[in-house]
Amino acid sequence: MLEIRDLHVSYGKVEAVRGVSASAAPGRITLVLGANGAGKSTTLRTVAGLVPAVSGEVVLDGKVITGRPGHTIVRDGLVLVPEGRRVFAPLTVEENLLLGGYVAPRAKSAETLDRVYEMFPILAQRRRGAAGLLSGGEQQMLAFGRALMSSPRVMLMDEPSMGLAPAMVESVFGAVREIADAGIALLVVEQNAELGLEIADDVVVVARGEVVFSGEAEQARSDASVVRAFLGEAALSQ
Numbered sequence: 039m040l041e042i043r044d045l046h047v048s049y050g051k052v053e054a055v056r057g058v059s060a061s062a063a064p065g066r067i068t069l070v071l072g073a074n075g076a077g078k079s080t081t082l083r084t085v086a087g088l089v090p091a092v093s094g095e096v097v098l099d100g101k102v103i104t105g106r107p108g109h110t111i112v113r114d115g116l117v118l119v120p121e122g123r124r125v126f127a128p129l130t131v132e133e134n135l136l137l138g139g140y141v142a143p144r145a146k147s148a149e150t151l152d153r154v155y156e157m158f159p160i161l162a163q164r165r166r167g168a169a170g171l172l173s174g175g176e177q178q179m180l181a182f183g184r185a186l187m188s189s190p191r192v193m194l195m196d197e198p199s200m201g202l203a204p205a206m207v208e209s210v211f212g213a214v215r216e217i218a219d220a221g222i223a224l225l226v227v228e229q230n231a232e233l234g235l236e237i238a239d240d241v242v243v244v245a246r247g248e249v250v251f252s253g254e255a256e257q258a259r260s261d262a263s264v265v266r267a268f269l270g271e272a273a274l275s276q
């Protein structure tokens with residue numbers, strides 16, 4: 039369980055995040071929506087320990103992790119799948135996965151590798167091929183798989199569908215749902231609001247660093263202001 043309480047983050051004079059509160063629970067997908075520059079990535083990066091918070095708290099399973107370095111946060115069970123996938127192109131698929139498991143003991147990492155291959159058979163098929171030869175969608179699966187290698191209880195995902203062909207977007211969203219169904223708590227930033235709302239359980243809408251809507255996805259889908267902002271006027275008359 040992840041709880042973000044009244045988080046404030048600044049880059050110099052720019053107040054990128056101004057009092058964001060949100061949570062993610064096991065088996066559930068919390069979708070984070072918001073315009074460009076709203077502070078979505080900054081929120082994720084701060085929770086993952088890559089950017090310092092000015093104030094506020096990040097609580098992981100009852101333990102305050104704010105201000106701790108990123109690698110110890112991974113060890114505690116929270117991992118970020120960054121925007122743009124960032125796989126190591128010249129390394130093989132399996133080498134990429136093993137890098138994600140470096141925080142785990144060796145024996146456990148072999149077991150986790152098997153589980154990742156079970157979840158993403160395409161990665162098993164391509165295990166000895168260079169990661170750079172995978173399609174965008176497959177690289178996203180690899181980025182998920184690499185994150186899963188640290189046996190997280192909470193996963194943060196920054197725009198997993200960005201730049202993917204429409205057919206791939208659906209399978210990536212299927213994978214996101216599957217990861218949540220494995221009991222992991224997910225906080226997912228997505229530009230594709232329409233598809234995002236289809237798989238989300240909870241929704242947080244951020245504007246200029248502040249939360250302007252927070253509730254169940256069902257409620258977001260029927261809230262005119264959320265629908266208008268992210269899906270357009272046409273969706274309201276459907």
Ligand SMILES: Nc1ncnc2c1ncn2[C@@H]1O[C@H](COP(=O)(O)OP(=O)(O)OP(=O)(O)O)[C@@H](O)[C@H]1O
Nearest residue numbers: 049052053054072073074075076077078079080081
């Ligand atoms: N490294 C940085 N240094 C200075 N300002 C930054 C930095 N990263 C982001 N910002 C600023 O902080 C604010 C929030 O940016 P952030 O990347 O968190 O937004 P976002 O919601 O993820 O946007 P996008 O949809 O474009 O990914 C913006 O005003 C942005 O210009």
Ligand SMILES: [Mg+2]
Nearest residue numbers: 078079080121
């Ligand atoms: Mg962003």
